Amino acid sequence: MRRLMGEEAEEFFRSYEKERVYGLRYNPLKFESREIFERKLSAAAGWELAPVPWCLEGYYYQPSDQPGKHPWHEAGAYYIQEPSAMSAVELLDAKPGEKILDLCAAPGGKTTQIAGKMQGQGLLVSNECYANRARILAQNVERMGICNAVVLNESTEHLAQGFFAFFDRILVDAPCSGEGMFRKDPKAAREWSLEHVEQCAVRQHEILSHAAEMLRPGGVLVYSTCTFAPQENEECLAWFLKKYPQFSLEKVDLAEQYFSSGGVPAKIQRELGKTYRLWPHKLSGEGHFAARLVKADVCGEKERMVAAGLSGRAKKERKTGNKGEDARRKEALRFFQEFEEQALQLKMEEQGQRYVLFSEQLYLLPEEMPPLDGFKVVRAGLHLGTCKKNRFEPSHALALYLHSRQARQYVELTEGEPLKYLHGETVSCGGQKGWTLVGTAGLPLGWGKAQNGIVKNHYPKGLRICY
Numbered sequence: 001m002r003r004l005m006g007e008e009a010e011e012f013f014r015s016y017e018k019e020r021v022y023g024l025r026y027n028p029l030k031f032e033s034r035e036i037f038e039r040k041l042s043a044a045a046g047w048e049l050a051p052v053p054w055c056l057e058g059y060y061y062q063p064s065d066q067p068g069k070h071p072w073h074e075a076g077a078y079y080i081q082e083p084s085a086m087s088a089v090e091l092l093d094a095k096p097g098e099k100i101l102d103l104c105a106a107p108g109g110k111t112t113q114i115a116g117k118m119q120g121q122g123l124l125v126s127n128e129c130y131a132n133r134a135r136i137l138a139q140n141v142e143r144m145g146i147c148n149a150v151v152l153n154e155s156t157e158h159l160a161q162g163f164f165a166f167f168d169r170i171l172v173d174a175p176c177s178g179e180g181m182f183r184k185d186p187k188a189a190r191e192w193s194l195e196h197v198e199q200c201a202v203r204q205h206e207i208l209s210h211a212a213e214m215l216r217p218g219g220v221l222v223y224s225t226c227t228f229a230p231q232e233n234e235e236c237l238a239w240f241l242k243k244y245p246q247f248s249l250e251k252v253d254l255a256e257q258y259f260s261s262g263g264v265p266a267k268i269q270r271e272l273g274k275t276y277r278l279w280p281h282k283l284s285g286e287g288h289f290a291a292r293l294v295k296a297d298v299c300g301e302k303e304r305m306v307a308a309g310l311s312g313r314a315k316k317e318r319k320t321g322n323k324g325e326d327a328r329r330k331e332a333l334r335f336f337q338e339f340e341e342q343a344l345q346l347k348m349e350e351q352g353q354r355y356v357l358f359s360e361q362l363y364l365l366p367e368e369m370p371p372l373d374g375f376k377v378v379r380a381g382l383h384l385g386t387c388k389k390n391r392f393e394p395s396h397a398l399a400l401y402l403h404s405r406q407a408r409q410y411v412e413l414t415e416g417e418p419l420k421y422l423h424g425e426t427v428s429c430g431g432q433k434g435w436t437l438v439g440t441a442g443l444p445l446g447w448g449k450a451q452n453g454i455v456k457n458h459y460p461k462g463l464r465i466c467y
Helices: 002-017 034-044 083-092 109-118 131-143 156-162 186-190 194-214 234-243 253-258 301-319 323-343 396-401 417-422
Strands: 022-026 058-061 078-080 099-102 123-127 149-152 167-173 215-225 247-249 276-278 288-295 353-358 361-366 377-380 382-388 391-394 410-412 434-440 443-451 454-457
Touching: 022 034, 022 083, 022 109, 058 083, 078 109, 083 109, 083 167, 083 215, 083 253, 083 276, 083 288, 099 109, 109 123, 109 131, 109 167, 123 131, 131 149, 131 377, 131 396, 156 194, 167 194, 194 215, 194 234, 215 234, 234 247, 323 353, 323 361, 323 382, 323 391, 323 434, 353 377, 353 382, 361 377, 382 396, 396 443, 410 443, 417 434, 417 443
Parallel strands: 099 123, 099 167, 123 149, 167 215, 410 434
Antiparallel strands: 022 058, 022 078, 149 377, 215 288, 247 288, 276 288, 353 361, 361 382, 382 391, 434 443, 443 454
């Protein structure tokens, strides 16, 4: 680090004597504006938050606030995330209606941040190659009430075979040696080695190559790490730009304002002057690296043929199918629509998605998603619920997707009742009967079944907590 930073090195080292900062992002899928979130949270918790300057949804909080233990966390009102880690998605600049890939997505911080910007419109594919981490990713997608995300458990190589030139934007938050996290995570420091840096760089080359294949002409690719090693940052991008000359680096006004621009290694400084480093001695956050690249808007014959093939396969999938499967799906839809009529104030088919059935589980899959055949699918869009014999049981994911006003029956919990509900206890209600959405401060926590003034708790047993 002394060779890398020169005269700034001692100031950099002194920053590690300071306490780390803590951050969270409010969920735009749950609140109409930042002001509404601040007003409601002030009434519910009284925390004193300070804004993260490079992220509109981001805040610093005091560790004594313990937001992970507040009922709002289980309601998906916010996601706890290190402030510097919010930078990459800001560079990505996701838009509603686009097709976006988060290639190395677990545990879900950046996926949930992207989803907030997409506002339920378009397709978000979130991939994680390790199965246990992919399950955690899916849980966070569920908790934040995201309807348009498909969670996959695939290698980047296999993914690239099915999504050639498909995505408008791709985020590669690459697995790295984690040098920027040493203050936050002492384990990362203990596991560090020069060999690990080299291994990470080789893996990053492979991941970036597959990402390049999946991005459409004119699309945006953001590459980020939480390390300082030039081999994994500027040198990795120098390799990538040489191999893929159709890509070029692009400056970002937000990053120019808050981050340190320019490559560090002198031999590639001029070539990589549009990359960004987040230094812990220059801002309130940990160490990160990020760069935004654009793919030339030139569509070759292969891109045109593949795009036509994906569209054709998707249409064919919707028109053909096994007669037995079609009958099961039709029956499942009938049960769901009966529930929908009785319990909801909206029609789910109006949401621009299509119904798919996996065994007894009914999902709403984004229309833009190509056939799922051959992929390891962890979550196929929004899980609506389970079609059991002659009835439909709504999922926890559906409860967290809905707003309180979208249910025909809603019970507002107060005075300690949210924690009782999250623990699995029954709560009182008025004259409701049947499926009832249960929540706090207008934020749904889950389902209950009301009868005789009592709501039977349907909060998932695996999520129940005791503070």
